[in-house]
Amino acid sequence: MPSTPRVEDPPEVGRNREEPNDGDGEEGYSSDLLDHETFDQLLEMDDDVDHDFSKSIVWHYFEQAETTFQEMDKALSDENLVELSKLGHFLKGSSAAIGLKKVKASCEKMQHYGNMKDETGTESISEEDALKKISSLLEKVKEEYKEAETYLKNFYSERDDTDNTKNTDEKDSSPAEKD
């Protein structure tokens, strides 16, 4: 029986870490956005091909990030630097857990600015300066988050499509029942 024509597999995002990364194309882009080692560790926690655990964590992260950004907006309008620092620290943790490098780095800066320190957390800055920096940083981190959200949703969508294709192939190739 002839094999089902193979559709070209979608790129296995995050799986080609051993290949040289010249910074171009999908691989370079995603490496800038995502720490693949960390994200792969999250994927390895999945028990089945439905990726229930990692997907639940990522979707929960989306909800958490949206809520945290709303709280950051409020804290910024209240000029509450202490709260902004805490929120930055909070979102840094879960961003790091998934491997979102840019978002994590920006959250860390917000944590420092909220403590009236520079982005490295060493030199002191004024309250006015801190608020100014956070104001522009907040817009930046929201964009970085949107980028990450799009990437992750595409990742799971492609994964789900691949799994569905494999399931269909397995059904098609199974021996036909005979009377």
Place this chain on the structure above:
Amino acid sequence: MPAITCTSSSVHLTGSPVASPTTPTASNSSESSVSAVTAGMAALSITPLVKTLIVDDNNITAKMLSKILSKEFGHRTTCTGSGKEALNKLSIETFDIIFMDIDMPELSGIETTIAIHATGSNVLEKNRQIPIIAYTTNPCEDRYFEAGMNGWVGKPANQSTVRKELERVYTSRQRSSSY
């Protein structure tokens, strides 16, 4: 060289509130401390006897640590979202080990740790003796140990870092209990 007392199916930690209720705890070997730790950790991975309390206001990082501990080491995990909730839990149920976030609203991880060890608190006596491992995006700091913590695992946690720290904490406690 002190050795962890272990059988093929459980590990007895001196001072631990949970020695297996059904499995004999008498040692039947004279292994080196390194291989005893390894055997102990192997035993931990196949027995559900280790009860772990995770104290973390971030659901995502709490769930990820819980997954690592339950899937890789067979722990039975309970998560609480605040220091106050943790103290309540520790006053009514015994655990073997605690992973404690540091930066939490109201009661920090440091304050919670001090409260656990404070005389006059409602925490069960057995829970005052169990190891507490800091679980945080912050770097390891002396103040954790000064407050009474026994170890540190950086966020995001992975199987390797958790394993190393569990081994170190268990070995350290075994040595100190033999003096």
